[in-house]
Amino acid sequence: MPASPFAHLRRHRRGYLALCALLLLGLVPDPPDRSSGPHLEAIRERDFLSIQTRNTPTTYYEGREGPTGFEYELMRRFADHLGVSLTLDADHNIAGVLEAVREEGDLGAAALPLDPTQPGLLFSRPIMPLQPLLVYRRGLPPPQDIADLVGLEIGTLRGTGTDRVMRELQADHPRLGWKESADMEVAALLGQVASSRLDAAVVFEHQFRLNRLFFPEVEDGFRLGKPLSLAWAFPAGQGLGLVREANRFLGQLQGSGLLERLETRYFGRDNYLEYVGARTFIGHVHERLPDYAALFRQAAREAGFDWKLLAAVGYQESHWRPRATSPTGVRGLMMLTNATAAEMDVDNRLDPAQSIDGGARYLRELKDRLPESITGEDRLFMALAAYNVGLGHLYDARRIVESRGSDPDAWADVRDALPLLQEREWFSKTRHGYARGGEPVIYVRNIRRYYEILAYVDRSQQQFHQLNARLPEEAESGLFDLVPPNS
Known part of the structure; x- marks a missing residue:
């Protein structure tokens, strides 16, 4: 039987929905300050912005000079833009961030993939692209394409968007299977690959760039699918005032070139240490x-x-x-x-x-x-x-x-x-x-980079000790859920 002419549309319906939502959001004119909406007015009245986030190297963490991270930098600047202070709740995974935004938070900023199909949420304009990347353990035959992934132990993180990409790929490659974790972060996932508990993982390219020096046993393979978009999430049903103000702020950052400079500062570092050992x-x-x-x-x-x-x-x-x-x-x-x-x-x-x-x-x-x-x-x-x-x-x-x-x-x-x-x-x-x-x-320059790696190892030592102390069977049952092949 010939394929339905609408099969392509069904397969990529989320992408089309996302595009339509972005176009519609872009057509909504920015309101003047006097009609900024009850949510934004409530934030200004209480004088603080409540952010739901995650404690990760790519989002927000405590550095040597205090709080830092790419999205923390954006959050802090947005709070300054609104003329209010900033409060953070970082005790979340991805699902916890989204649920907290629906129930109590002003916005979620936690390496969230733009997904207009999420119930009870609105999303900002895209902040930066999120390119899924297949990475694998050094010593394995380098995978060249998706067919080479069949039979490998592959892990990814649920809710980050990489799991969504894997499901879309499985539609065309039904023998593809993998494991998902809702509670791990990228560093722990790469640690699983480095320690041979996984053969490969799917993360975002910028995340691997930031972490690769800490995991020299892990190699980059190839890109998977088209880039997603990082965005902020807002509770639906409270007006568009805060979303529009965030879009205006992000547009100004992009127009001034500052957003690109921040991306380069946090994710665009050279790989100098790769060449010096x-x-x-x-x-x-x-x-x-x-x-x-x-x-x-x-x-x-x-x-x-x-x-x-x-x-x-x-x-x-x-x-x-x-x-x-x-x-x-x-x-x-x-x-x-x-x-x-x-x-x-x-x-x-x-x-x-x-x-x-x-x-x-x-x-x-x-x-x-x-x-x-x-x-x-x-x-x-x-x-x-x-x-x-x-x-x-x-x-x-x-x-x-x-x-x-x-x-x-x-x-x-x-x-x-x-x-x-x-x-x-x-x-x-x-x-x-x-x-x-x-x-x-x-x-x-070398000392700064050596210090950076040592600080990362020191900060993560307890976490990795706990992960490495698990038996392989315990690691699989306690950390991952299996997504089996479709055939």
Whole structure:
């Protein structure tokens, strides 16, 4: 029997419904402030915006400087746009976010896929594309297409939109089956692939970009289907005022280019560490760092640093090898010169405890000696650069910055000036002369990335310990629901 001429429409009805809903929403004119609707007026009257979200690296989490994350950045800016404060409830999975928005919240911002078929909800305009991506465990034959996925143990997250894509694919590939979890997050899902409990997973491309350095055992395979759209969710039945105001705000961000810059900041990072040994670093975190973690913690407490930062410095210096020696005679885990060791009262540079303690105190001294006008992370990054290239050359770079009319207290400007110390046109005018000024730039960049990975591992250690403690049968029954093939 020939296929029905409406089969294509039935198969893709959700996509057409979504498109129609977006077109209709775009045709609704933005109302003037005096008729903004009861929901928006209630928010302004109570003076706060209530957000339902999730605690994930791509959405919202507590960073070194406080709350951060791509959608947190948007939430905070939207609250400022409305002139109100912000309250967050992050104790949700995807389904919990949507239910809380229906019942109590002003809006949901939690990497939600735009889905106009969701009952009791309205959605904002698209914020960014969500491209589903198949990733797989290193060592398996690289899957090239959907047919290669049949028979693999594949996992995905329910309610994120990737599960919807899998169901659409199953309509054309009935032998395709997979597992879904409603309670896991992307990092835990990738952990299942890395630990061989799954062969592959379906996540969004930006999520994998953000997490891939933490899971070097997981490879990207190929894109699945067309991109979905990330959007905010609002309760239906309370007027369109808040939705329209959010659309106006998001349109302004997009028009100014700020939305694209935020996407690049959070998800568009380069893969530099891939080329300088991400896999080696992850291996050393597990194999070498445990021998010295207590020493880093003790030295950090006494010097007033985060221990993970000191550990990152130690890795950049020696790869956590206590007997490391450079051709210039710099030695030990923190690679102290003879002069620095003497200044820090270190009599044995090859003793890990003395080296770590001396390096921590030396970094503290460098940071304290910087001008008071340098603050925050700029001060830390310049201290790290001075650890590598010396305070004198750092001051020379600051003078170059000043002569060029830029800000000598901003690391971004000093970072751009440091490589000029390799050029005679510039170093001939400085007090301390030539320096390999490109090295401290790479040095600080590497330490920042090493710290980022260590902070992630430290934050997630308990979660991964609990996951890895499960037997495979318990992991399957407790974490996933099976979606069997259709044939």
